[in-house]
Amino acid sequence: MEKNYFVTTFVFLTVVFFVSAVFADDDTLAKFKGGIGANPVSSGVGAAATAEVVNRNIVRGVQPPGQIWVIADLKAEVKVNGDIKVEGRGLVLGGGNNIGRATGQSVFATLICEAAAPFTERSTTSTGVALANNGDFKIDDVLVPLPPATCASPMLLIRTAGSGNWFAAGIVQFD
Numbered sequence: 001m002e003k004n005y006f007v008t009t010f011v012f013l014t015v016v017f018f019v020s021a022v023f024a025d026d027d028t029l030a031k032f033k034g035g036i037g038a039n040p041v042s043s044g045v046g047a048a049a050t051a052e053v054v055n056r057n058i059v060r061g062v063q064p065p066g067q068i069w070v071i072a073d074l075k076a077e078v079k080v081n082g083d084i085k086v087e088g089r090g091l092v093l094g095g096g097n098n099i100g101r102a103t104g105q106s107v108f109a110t111l112i113c114e115a116a117a118p119f120t121e122r123s124t125t126s127t128g129v130a131l132a133n134n135g136d137f138k139i140d141d142v143l144v145p146l147p148p149a150t151c152a153s154p155m156l157l158i159r160t161a162g163s164g165n166w167f168a169a170g171i172v173q174f175d
Helices: 002-023
Strands: 028-037 041-045 053-056 073-079 083-089 106-112 137-142 155-160 166-172
Touching (some): 073 155, 083 106, 106 137
Antiparallel strands (some): 028 073, 028 166, 073 083, 155 166
């Protein structure tokens, strides 16, 4: 009786392992949950109240916008075959006369896997998708060029179709 229990348990666990392996989502290259809006300046230099020199907030070779942008939420998933789905909410200006609004921009996504130069920009269609008036958007596309089999340092940038500047960055989900 005891021997049959162990055999049955072993068979059951083996079946569960193989079934979970078949249905596992092992083709995901990177996931992002949450977003960071763009600030055009990353730091100022000088002891005076007004900075004498500023450092632009350039991320892996991609220029920032001229104005602050904020994003309420971002979720993205990138597959090893280059398929990418991004859902953003509330990507709007964070300063200036149009604060709190998206003012007719279209955005596209860029994945950069390299932590140091040279960087390869793997992007969705550069004409982008239009931001809704409240800054919501959805991207369902394929990255070009295709990403590598592993992405050592995933960086997801949401960029404007006009200048290619980045408006928001995804926060990597490490689970």
